[in-house]
Structures are given as structure tokens and as C-alpha cells.
Amino acid sequence: MQVARQERHVVPNANGGWDVVAPDAQRRSGHENTQAAAIDKARTIVGNLGGGEVVIHGRDGNIRDSDTVPPGNDPNPPRDRK
Numbered sequence: 001m002q003v004a005r006q007e008r009h010v011v012p013n014a015n016g017g018w019d020v021v022a023p024d025a026q027r028r029s030g031h032e033n034t035q036a037a038a039i040d041k042a043r044t045i046v047g048n049l050g051g052g053e054v055v056i057h058g059r060d061g062n063i064r065d066s067d068t069v070p071p072g073n074d075p076n077p078p079r080d081r082k
Contacts, residue, residue: 006052008042010035012059019043043069 013019018038020030030046032038035056037045042054048067058064
């Protein structure tokens, strides 16, 4: 059985501020006045769920960045130097 990847998106709210939402969710996971605060909340939520991805959208709604929260599976992990 495959477990779904934990993921939260930080998206602009039409009435102001920023929402933290899970894909296909009926309601938001959180709302903050600033994007930075919403990103922090999303990282906390994903971290509490065991790690995953925080996907950050710009004011235009397009994805502008993403962040892997440990112990999520980072697609670009740092290389070990021995």
C-alpha cells in the first residue's frame, strides 16, 4: 500500500492574507496575514505529519517555490562529502 505524500500549499486568499491548504481538501488548514507566517504554519503542519512538501504560490496563484520538510524525500538532497 502506498501512502500519499504529505503536502500543503500556501495560496493567496481573495479576501486578503494567505491560506494553507491541502490538495483536494474541503477546507483550509490555516490562514495568516502574511505569506511568511503562512509558510511557517505550513512547515509546522507538514513536520507534525512526518515531513513532506510545502508548495508556495505567488500573488498570481502560480507556483513560485517549494520546500521539503524533513524527513520528507527531498528531490535534491545534499551530497555527503567523505
